[in-house]
Structures are given as C-alpha cells and as structure tokens.
Amino acid sequence: MKKTFLIFTLLGLLLTRSMAQVVPPTGQTYSFTLQDCINYAYEHQDTVINARLDIKSADYRVKEIIGGGLPQVDGSALFQDYLKIPTNLLPGEFFGQPGTFIPVKFGVKYQSNLSLDVSQIIFDGSYIIGLKARSTYKELSQRNYVRTRINTNTNVTKAYYQVLVSNEQIKLLDANLNQLKQQLDQTTAQNKQGFVEKIDVDRLAYQYNALQTNRENVIRLLVLNYQLLKFQMGMPINENLTLRDKLADVKLEESAADLNSDTTVYKNRVEYSLFETQVKLNQFEVLRGKAAFLPSLKAIGNFTSSYQNNTFGSLYSNNFPASYVGLRLTVPIFNGFQRTNQLRQTQITLQKSQNDLYRVKDALNLQAASAKVMFYNGMQTLNSQRRNQELAREVLRVTKIKYQQGVGSSIEVTQAQTALEDADNKYIQGLYDALVSKVDLDKAYGRIQ
Incomplete structure (x- = not known):
C-alpha cells in the first residue's frame, strides 16, 4: 500500500513539474x-x-x-435526369409526309459525364x-x-x-x-x-x-x-x-x-x-x-466519359468516351x-x-x-x-x-x-x-x- 502511494506521489510531482514547464508563469x-x-x-x-x-x-x-504557370487540371462531374426528354421537329419529307413537321424525341432519360480538363501556359x-x-x-x-x-x-x-x-x-x-x-x-x-x-x-x-x-x-x-x-x-x-x-x-x-x-x-x-x-x-x-x-497561347486537353441510359440502375453500364488535345490562341482585339x-x-x-x-x-x-x-x-x-x-x-x-x-x-x-x-x-x-x-x-x- 505504501509503495502504491509513493508511486502515485512521484507521478503527481512529475506531472506538476511538466505542467509548470509548459504553462508560462504569470x-x-x-x-x-x-x-x-x-x-x-x-x-x-x-x-x-x-x-x-x-x-x-x-x-x-x-x-x-x-x-499560375504550372499545369492547371480541373475535374468535373455531371448528372442529368430529363423529366421530359426534349422534342425536336423534323421535316415530314423524311417520313413520306412532305409539307409537315414530325415531333421526335432524341436522347435518353438519364445522362452523366465525368470530365478532366488540362491546360498549360505556353506564352x-x-x-x-x-x-x-x-x-x-x-x-x-x-x-x-x-x-x-x-x-x-x-x-x-x-x-x-x-x-x-x-x-x-x-x-x-x-x-x-x-x-x-x-x-x-x-x-x-x-x-x-x-x-x-x-x-x-x-x-x-x-x-x-x-x-x-x-x-x-x-x-x-x-x-x-x-x-x-x-x-x-x-x-x-x-x-x-x-x-x-x-x-x-x-x-x-x-x-x-x-x-x-x-x-x-x-x-x-x-x-x-x-x-x-x-x-x-x-x-x-x-x-x-x-x-x-x-496574344496568349495555351496548350489544352480534355478527356470525358459519357454515360447514357433510360434506366438509372444501368446508367453506368455504357461508356462513351471522348478526348482531345489542342492549342488555344487568345488575341485581344477590342474590349x-x-x-x-x-x-x-x-x-x-x-x-x-x-x-x-x-x-x-x-x-x-x-x-x-x-x-x-x-x-x-x-x-x-x-x-x-x-x-x-x-x-x-x-x-x-x-x-x-x-x-x-x-x-x-x-x-x-x-x-x-x-x-x-x-x-x-x-x-x-x-x-x-x-x-x-x-x-x-x-x-x-x-x-x-
């Protein structure tokens, strides 16, 4: 019992001393x-x-x-749910009905894009x-x-x-x-x-x-x-x-x-x-x-993964990738x-x-x-x-x-x-x-x- 008390006493003194070293005196x-x-x-x-x-x-x-002169990389993600798919009018000649326009819906209900853009200043x-x-x-x-x-x-x-x-x-x-x-x-x-x-x-x-x-x-x-x-x-x-x-x-x-x-x-x-x-x-x-x-000149690049489907559960089963690289020359003309x-x-x-x-x-x-x-x-x-x-x-x-x-x-x-x-x-x-x-x-x- 005395040994236990002595140990706790020593620990208390050590803690007190360490705290005194950390806390600045007032x-x-x-x-x-x-x-x-x-x-x-x-x-x-x-x-x-x-x-x-x-x-x-x-x-x-x-x-x-x-x-600002190092490569600039930006990522973006897009999800769209077309509650109503946009309608386009096509000439009736395509369907054997000349002189009329036929309403046609293009696209699917769900679309998603994952894109990566890269640019680098050249001048x-x-x-x-x-x-x-x-x-x-x-x-x-x-x-x-x-x-x-x-x-x-x-x-x-x-x-x-x-x-x-x-x-x-x-x-x-x-x-x-x-x-x-x-x-x-x-x-x-x-x-x-x-x-x-x-x-x-x-x-x-x-x-x-x-x-x-x-x-x-x-x-x-x-x-x-x-x-x-x-x-x-x-x-x-x-x-x-x-x-x-x-x-x-x-x-x-x-x-x-x-x-x-x-x-x-x-x-x-x-x-x-x-x-x-x-x-x-x-x-x-x-x-x-x-x-x-x-003028200013930049090198640019893009990679995009496009997903489209009429069923949400199968949206990411089909991937339609696209990518490009190029140069963008900006010439100030009038502002x-x-x-x-x-x-x-x-x-x-x-x-x-x-x-x-x-x-x-x-x-x-x-x-x-x-x-x-x-x-x-x-x-x-x-x-x-x-x-x-x-x-x-x-x-x-x-x-x-x-x-x-x-x-x-x-x-x-x-x-x-x-x-x-x-x-x-x-x-x-x-x-x-x-x-x-x-x-x-x-x-x-x-x-x-």
Whole structure:
C-alpha cells in the first residue's frame, strides 16, 4: 500500500513539474537592459509579429504567381435526369409526309459525364512580368518589416528612457525632501526655544507637504511609465519588470560623432528603400498593362466519359468516351478601351511614385538636419540646466548658513528652496528632451536598423 502511494506521489510531482514547464508563469519578474527590452519587443510586439507574417504571406503570394504557370487540371462531374426528354421537329419529307413537321424525341432519360480538363501556359506576357516582379514584391514586405522593427526600437527606447528619467526625478525629490525635513525639524526645535517665529515653521511645512505630494504624483506616473514600456514591448501588464541600465550608461556625447551635413543621408533610411521598391513595383505594373495587349497561347486537353441510359440502375453500364488535345490562341482585339485606360492609370501611379521618391530625399535630409539641430539644442539646454541646478543648490546652501547665523531671512531660504526645485524640474525635462532627441537623431541618420 505504501509503495502504491509513493508511486502515485512521484507521478503527481512529475506531472506538476511538466505542467509548470509548459504553462508560462504569470507575474514573472524580468530584469532587462534596454537591448533586452528591444529584443523582447522584436519577438512579442504585435506590429512586429504582423510584419513578420506579411513576409510569410508574400512568400505564399510568390508561390501563387509561380503556380499560375504550372499545369492547371480541373475535374468535373455531371448528372442529368430529363423529366421530359426534349422534342425536336423534323421535316415530314423524311417520313413520306412532305409539307409537315414530325415531333421526335432524341436522347435518353438519364445522362452523366465525368470530365478532366488540362491546360498549360505556353506564352502569356502578364505571367512573364509577374515572374519578374515576384522578388520585388517580397522585397517590399521585408523592408516593411525592417521599418516596423525600427519604429518599435524607437518607441521602446523612448519609453525606457522615460522610466529612467522618472527614477532620477524621484531621487532628486527624495534628496530635497530629506534636506527639507532636516531643516523643518531644526526650525521647529528653534521655534520651541523661541529663536524663530511660527510662520517660519509654517512656510517650511507648506513647502515640505507640497514636495511630498509632488513625489507621490511622480511615483504614480512612474507606474504608468512602466506600463507604457511594457505595452511598447508587447509584454503583459501584470508582468514585473525592472531596469538594469542607468542614466550614466547612456552616452549622449557619442551621438554627436560622425554627423555629416551631406545630402546622401537619405540613403541610410529604410523609408527611402521602401519608396524605391514601390517605384519598381509600379514599373512592373506598367509592363504588365502593356503585356495585356499581347496574344496568349495555351496548350489544352480534355478527356470525358459519357454515360447514357433510360434506366438509372444501368446508367453506368455504357461508356462513351471522348478526348482531345489542342492549342488555344487568345488575341485581344477590342474590349471598350478598358486595357488602354487601365494602362494609363498605372502610368499615372508610376509618375506619382517617382515624384514621391524625389520628394522623400529632401524630406529625409531635412529630418536629419532638424534632428541634428534639436539634439545640439537639447544638449546645450541640458548642460545649462545642470549648471543652474548646481548654482541653485549652492545658493540654497549659502542662504541656509546666512539664516542660521541670523543675517538672512526665512523667506530667502524658502525662495532658494523653490528655485532649487524649479531647477530640478527643468533639469529633468531637459534630460528627457535630450534623450528623446538622441533617439530621433539616431533614427534620422539611419543608425537604428
């Protein structure tokens, strides 16, 4: 009995372990670098998955095009029950009754045909153009996939930086709260000893409460920023995510290296390649429209088994087979100018895509120049805000010393504290703007692939 219980216990443990390996855990904790988040998004983000499926769909589309030139075989079956056999009128001369018509029924009550049709393209201009365009069609889906990956990379990176900046903002708020709490405790003690007025305590308490509320708001926004990051990654919201990278790991200065001002930046962008591919496809469409004016030639064949009888039970006892092979030449002559108008439409579409290709060069170059200026401006603003932050911190330190020595007022301390908080907020905003401009710069110069 004990052995049986032990066996079932072991089986239960094995089943539990195997199920744990199959079913993904919920609420799993991930510790990711920025690159880990990007790689996760490449595998789980819906837009990337759909773009990858588009490549598979393009593969099947290419196979469909190729299949049009392979032998086409169709089978058919027919059964007919003539409730009333058709009647034909024959001249009476055949029956010795000139000047009259004699009704005669031809055929049998039951008929059945089994047929097999075979055709093979020998020459078709549209099919030949389709074969030439198949690689370009697949290339379009692949470049769309690359563009989707770049956009996903950009969105994930910006969301990742937003979380890092929010964490930095909380650190600054904590530092301000700690020093403000010490000052509040010290001023409260001095007030009890009669050295300072109650209004000085109230000013600091008001400032401390406002700063504490601001911190709580930032924490709630941080939770939302984490959710946004997981959304951009395609990660379920209930999963736990921690970030391993720090702001110190982001080398903003390195982004300014190798920035050129030539007019060939657009060549690094996948968007330009997409427009080029679209022009190629439109060129093939024009060729296909012209090929529609050419004759087409097919080899055809047919085999039919015909069964006829007045008795249903004996219908398939008599077989009357027939077969043929041949060639079918189709020469387009006139179809109400439809082919001509279709060709003109595709030519206009080609002209528009060529105009778009020409225009996108300037657009991408302008985007790169704009991103470069925004990055330099962002870096200059960040450095300025960083210096202002240090100055505000020094002003607060000196103001507090003067207040403690009795040569300064509490209002000056409060103003210095407010100035430091304002400098911190501007520094945080400048930091995020610089990080975003770095991402936009990398994208504009084709560094993200």
